Amino acid sequence: MILDDFIAFNTNGLYCRYADFYLDPQQPVSNAVISHAHADHAVSGNINVYTTPATYAFMQLRYGKGAAKTSRMAAYHSPFTVGDVQITFIPAGHMPGSAQVLMEYKGTRYLYTGDYKLQPDATCEPYQFVKADVLITESTFADPGTAHPNPVAEIKKLNDIKINILLGAYSLGKSQRLIRMINEHAPQKKILVHHRIMPVNAIYQKMGFELGDHQVYGRKLMKTQEEWVYIVPPFTFESYIRATGVKRLFASGWKNLQVNSQDTLFISDHADWNDIIKTIEQTGPQQIWTLHGNGTHLKNYFNNRIFVKLLN
Template sequence: MILDDFLIYNTNGLYCKCGDFYLDPQVPVTHAVISHAHADHAVASNNEVYCTEATAAFMQLRYAKNAAKVFNIAAYHQSFVVGGVAVTFISAGHMLGSAQVLMEYQGTKYLYTGDYKIQPDATCEPIEWAKADVLITESTFADPEVLHPDPVVEIKKLNDISLNIMLGAYSLGKSQRLINLITEHAPQKTILVHHRIMPINQVYERMGYKPGKYQIYGRKLMKQQGGFVYIVPPFTFDSYARAKDVKRLFASGWKNLQVNKQDTLFISDHADWNDILEAVKQVQPSQIWTLHGDGRHLKNHFNNDIFVKLLS
């Protein structure tokens, strides 16, 4: 039987009362199951964290001694029990170490996707699927009008830009994916990376996921004409809003982060409308619970075929 209150929101975040733990809590808690290491899902200073090896490595890199008091590391498909709930991590395809969280309680399966991506990405584990009674899906881009373009087609746009490029991207996950795409599909470009991205790349390489060909940024290099792509985190990108003799692009699925009308780079690490429908097809849930976005389009789409509940 599906428990309507198996997951509830409170002031700390998304709480599983049957297991007394939080999924990607918004503030430090006693027991946290972390889907992936992006800061909006993985806060510092939790007492006890359950996550994949890569997620722990990134949290330890970012938060050092404040990452967590205790890390419980689990591989994909390695089940463990938290407070009476059986938990299994399944690859989410979002970034290295990202996991969907399959929870089993009293014979019912609840699948929390975290952030997930279906598009191929050589810098992380590909998405996998599991059947569940309830699919708890992110709905960041749950809109029939939002369909992500082919990332290869998008990255090949760089081949037509003669100026040096300042490419804004989130340091963790997106930057490594961009390095790989540029290495493969714009090989004549020389990739430079911001110094804060380098330690993250080192974790990727240590875990067997070399992003591609890159080198640390040098000011003299960017003064040369053409051929360079300098990947920078958002705070650096924003601080050079008036940079001259350089093409500024921001790689994102969000329209408001595209800074040039004539040159856009729509590369998203989230599921679009068709991807969410594919997730429903693969998981075959009796109910869909949505969060991290607007689930009303899904509710209207499935009408009476599948019950859709908006958690947030």
């Protein structure tokens, strides 16, 4: 039997009262199940955290001792229990260690996707489909008008830009994907990386995700026009708003973050409309609960063929 209140929002985030834990809480809590290490899903200061090993490694890098008082790490497909709920981490394809959270309680399977994507990505574990009675899906791009372009075709655009490029990207996940793809599909480019991104790259390398050639930024290097691509985090990108002699690009799935109308770089780490529909078809849920976006389009699309509940 599906419990309508199996998870629900309160002031700290998404809570399972049947086992006293939160999924990606927004405030520090006693028991937190963390889907992945991005800051909007993994806050510091929790007492107990349940994560994949990769997620906790990134949290330690970012938060140090504040990552959690106690960590309980589980590999993919290795069930563990919190209270009376059995939990299994399933690859989500968003970044290394990102996990869907399969929760089984009294014979019913609830699957929380966290952030996920189906597009191929050599810098993380690929998304894996799993059956569930309830699919709790992110709906960031759950709009029939949204279709993410082929990321390889997007990266190949860089081949036509013959001057140095200042490329803005999030430090964890996006930057590493870009480094790998530039090496593969724009190999004549020389990649420079902001110093704050390098420790993240080191964790990737330790986990066996090869990124390819890159080096830490040096001021003198960018003064030569040798088709450098300098990858920087958002705060640095904004500080270089008046930079001259470079093409400014920001890699994102969001149109409002594209800063150059002539040269856009639409590369998203989330599922678009078609991939969300495919995930629903492969998961085969009786109900869909939506998060992190507008679930109205899904509700209209399924038109009572599958019950859709908007959690936010």
